[in-house]
Amino acid sequence: MGHAMEWLGLHFISELPESGQVILNCRHDPFLVLLAYLVACAGSFATLDMAERVAHAEKKASQRLWRWVGAGCLAGGIWAMHFIGMLAFQAPVAIHYQLSITLVSLLIALLASWLAMHTLSFAQLSFWQCFKAAIGIGLGIAAMHYVGMSALRSQAQAYYQPLLFSLSIVIAIGASLAALLLSTYLRNGAGLLHQLLKYGASLVLGAGILSMHFTGMAAFNLVLPTGSLLTEPGENNHLQLGLTVAIMTLLIIGSSISAALADKKLQHKENDLQRVNSLLSQLDQARMSLQQVAHYDPLTNLINRRGFNQLFAEKLSQKTSESGMLAVLFLDIDHFKRINDSLGHDAGDELLKVLAGHIRSSIRSHEDVVARFGGDEFCILIDLHDREEARHMAQRIMQKMKEPIELAGRRMVMTTSIGISVFPEDGKTCEELLKNADLALYQSKGSGRNGLNFFSANLKARATLELQLEEELRHALREDTGLLLYYQPIYDLKTGQVSKLEALIRWQHPTHGFLAPDRFITIAEANGLITELDHWVLRKACEDLGELSRQGCEELRIAVNCSPLTLEREELAAEIEQALLDAQVAPQRLELEVTENALMGNIADTLVLLRQIRALGVSLSIDDFGTGYSSLAYLKRLPLNTLKIDRSFIQDIPNSTQDMEIVQAIIAMAHTLHLDVVTEGVETFEQYQFLESQGCDFVQGYLLSRPVPLAELHPVLKEINQRKNTYSATSLSLVHGTSALM
Template identity: 75%
Template sequence: MDWLGVHFISELPDSGQVVLHCTHNPVLVLLAYLVACAASFATLDMAERVSHVEQPTSQRLWRWVGACCLAGGIWTMHFIGMLAFEAPLTIHYDLSPTLLSLLIALIAAWLAMNTLSHQQLPLWRCAVAAIWIGLGISGMHYVGVSAMRSSASLYYQPLLMGLSLLLAIACSLAALLLSRHLREGSGMFHQLLKYASSLLLGGGIVLMHFTGMWSMTLVLPAGSPAVPAIPDEHLQLGLTLSVIILLIIGSGISAALADKKLQHKERDLRRVNALLSQLDQARMSLQQVAHYDALTNLINRRGFNQLFAEKLMEKTRYGGMLAVMFLDIDHFKRINDSLGHDAGDELLKVIAGHIKSSTRSHEDVVARLGGDEFCILLTLHERDEARHMAQRIMHRMKEPIELGGRRMVMTTSIGISVFPDDGKTCEELLKNADLALYESKDSGRNNLHFFNTSLKTRASLELQLEEELRNALRDDQGLLLHYQPIYDLKHARVTKLEALIRWQHPQHGLLSPDRFINIAEANGMIAELDNWVLRKACQDLSFLSQQGRDELKIAVNCSALNLTREALATEIQSALRGARVAPQRLELEVTENALMGNIASTLALLQQIRELGVSLSIDDFGTGYSSLAYLKRLPLNTLKIDRSFIQDIPHSTQDMEIVQAIIVMAHTLHLQVVTEGVETLEQQRFLERYGCDYLQGYLLSRPVPLQDLHRVLDELDQRQDRLNPVLSNPGTGGPGSPDPAPGGPVLHAGASTVQLIR
């Protein structure tokens, strides 16, 4: 079979001269091998480049660059291999078949690069592509061989031709598989493996070429002389082609390397940009966290202070008014204690929405400073705008809120300070608004107050008193006890004293408890203050015993805050032991609100105190919210009726009925009754008639210091002795005087006597 002047699968002719002694130039063979290795390396490198390029346009570009390098390398290797062929003939090459072989090589190379562009390369796809690429390379080889022109004819051995085709397919498959493996990876070992693979593939390509050349036989017609070729011309041409193709391949590899580095830089730049973007987002998140409250999404204290400083600077420079409004939710702690903190958080969200909706969205700044405390910064034209805003918020707050299956209405206390009237700095305005807020709380809550200078004066005084009270407790100077007698109607004598603390202040004189007890409670000093009173009272009891007053008991008041301390019983025991006083001579007075605050823990503590032998009295009865169901369980000895029920007796029939009912109830519970605030004989006679056990008030004596107590007690005893004969004749009480109750003397005193005592 003849095709393009080449005889395929034909027997050699009988006539003709067979060219037996054909050789190859070893230098050109080595050059062909080097070109094949370079082409193989370029193919592997371009395949790796294509797999890492992200843009489709760049992928197409590098596919063509790789195809050109591979096609040019294989074709140049083939041509140099043909130049290396040395036969005793004059050989030249036809241009058309040569260019056609180059086109076939380019098609095969493009097919190879296109196959390597797929992200997934299963074995079957590699096998199919290898067959087509192998056929293309073989076609390129044999078409290129057909371009050889000489006086000899070409004959091929079929087996060797088939072997060369198989070698081309195998070489193509190996190239595809190696490229699939090598396109992912980096490092020195990866690069060495790529070099080794290039040498192996280059050897395979050269082997395929020379196997094809091995299958070829040249036959000279009979009588044709053999003319030796000029090998130097072939060597020079081969070297020229090698240099050209190696430069082309090197340029392609260099371009791929440069593009790879550029892409790495672009990736690094994108990574840096991504990191910068993440940092910006993190910075914004941190700023959000740093300047906004996570629960309500309002500005927090730090963000508010920053905005406040900016607005204050603006108003200071250009003029204008600002209002700082402090809001505190009334009795918010009850929500957390009863419904839990989750319900409290939900309530805060609703309240924040109410406050936000009541303000001007673009002009006012609403912040949550912490807990249930909110702050609003207002731009004002006149002072009343702040009042109207506060009233609008208070009205909005009165809307019922659904929470935990309940409908509740919350109220708020508001304090307002105005720039520049109430301060020129952020700290001063905030402090003054806070003072106004506490004034609203002290006024009964659900109220609003503007700051005024008297609040600052009072706050400064309270701060000064706080510091001086600490010093007085630490140095045990200035604090003293006054004692007010408590008269026993049954035994007709003074049997108890109530210890009342006073403070002899160096500047303000003698201060009553209402001036400093609240300060002690608000600043954590009440336990120390109560303990001082307890120890001092026990010491005074010991002193009274030395003066012959063994029958006297002392009643000591206990703060509601101190009643929650488990150490109270131990402190009482320690004070009694230190003064060597019998526990029965001490009575502890607690208010009914303190008793009902936490009945379970209070009951356990009172049981411990009663086991010591100390008596217990409920003070100011009738002013709180006692529950009789709990009251009967408490280990009490005495009930003290508050002075507010005595003041209008005998003019108030209602008060008289209330006091009578309290006395009956107390006796039913086996409690003794003390009535405080008794100032007139009519009040004393009424109480005696209805069975009151003890009297206390100005009718007997004002509270006096310990050094004056002995004299007051002696005067009361002497007065009682003088009145004993009168007591035997009830009619001497004067016209219209009520009869004394049976079983108890009446402490009669004329107007002059009462005036003397008071």
């Protein structure tokens, strides 16, 4: 018999003993072996999954939790594999296992697994760190195995072959190293390929763990001492017990993996929610900034038309209840355009600041309101006891204006024309009083400027003219004569081509000549003609789309404006559908432009109508964005395709940093809401460059072309489309002129 030695309860042999009977016909139940492998693979997959969760967990407590869950899954997988593997071992002798030692082996497996998860919790791991940790983990797994084997009790004595014993420990260390390296590599991936790699790695690691176990089993020999009577093994329930342990282990591991997956999804949702909240916060800040800027004129720091209208409504309500008087003074700087033309816009802006200071110093108290309506137009709202107070204030302003001003090395004197309307004599509403003050202003300008006029009966001639225009517009619509559609190209910055046209109505009046829409649209709105006018534009635009198709421009789209009053009509969607059908035009080629305030009028009904229009395939655009009262909460609910930035935000670029920041905010907000952005009123190459740099999608304005009739459109489009990649300040000079009204 060869020498035998005993070390920590393990007997090693280099040769088979001569004095005992070696039991050679031991075998393993193949089903339980396969089951053990399945459990080992599940434990390996759980380890890879938990390593990924530990790496991605943002909180320390969460990292600790998943580290322990991972350790439990790994320990459970390894120990259950070992336990089922022992149950698979079948020998022709009665065998049983001591429970306490078996539980000690489970504790050892848990410690080794904790070491593995602790090692994987480091953000960066070198190969040397992995190797050192693998030695400890491998020794732990081997210790678990052989402590578990020592729980075996039978008549026979257990002996181990040293070479295979050592090989099993090397395999345990190698499998541990492979597990650490694979976990480090796979914990930061994503996608289907990443998941398939995890499955493949689990199969490999499971095979490594199983091979360590069965290498240890190959080193194991049972020797029956001489003279011992062989006790036959009785009935056993190893298969049932193995299945029970496997199912319980797989359920625990599966639950842990499910919990990790749920936690991963929850963390992603939390991260998405944080990003959404951050974006909403930015949008809210942009909205607050827009609201603040929307009420004040950045150049003069006076309130603007929007802020003035709000204060005017409040004061009017107060004076109506108190039976008091108010006066509205409309001011226009005489010949201001000459300053811009001769000295430049910068000088004009400086002059406006000085004049705004003169006006502000002429009012009596903080109760009087001074506003800049745009350009060189100012408006003052004052409390009155009698009409003469308004005259005296107007005269003070005119006198103050005559003080010499040093500007651009020149000494100049400016004058102003003023129109005045008084509440309640000249009107009871904000609109009426402003309109009458405006009429009085035009009278002052028509009388030679540098004067003041109150609204009076002699201005009724103007009202008579308005009435006459109303009747003639009604006739033009009924007879379909005189009304024309002009088209302004809308340039796609991404493709470098004109992809859309905006339809703009004009009126060739028999006596007053060529009229722009601002001369008759307000008349149409005030007298119920606007819906009929919008319908005419819609039908004509669809007919022109058909004509464009015949001319080879099948991809061009046309945008038509829709007034707030038209948007209130339930029949609008049906009218659009019929117009498209009559003209045999695809609905995708038509776009409806609506203003902010029109959208906000009756949001519930508007939403229903807009969805009906979108269902037809017609695109929707919000026009003049930034000048109305739209709410972001509603804006994101509207089925819009396009947001159109008003020209008022563009005209001072690049001189106004504030306007540039506002435009940046609007473009970012629109793209967040998945809207295309069109900027109108682009007149300079600097504006074009700025918008292109900010990711604006489309531009239109005199820089590209003035509005032209359909008959003149083809050469204009050809000329613009040929400019792609050749834009310069010279090539964008206005070939077509800039005098036509939009």
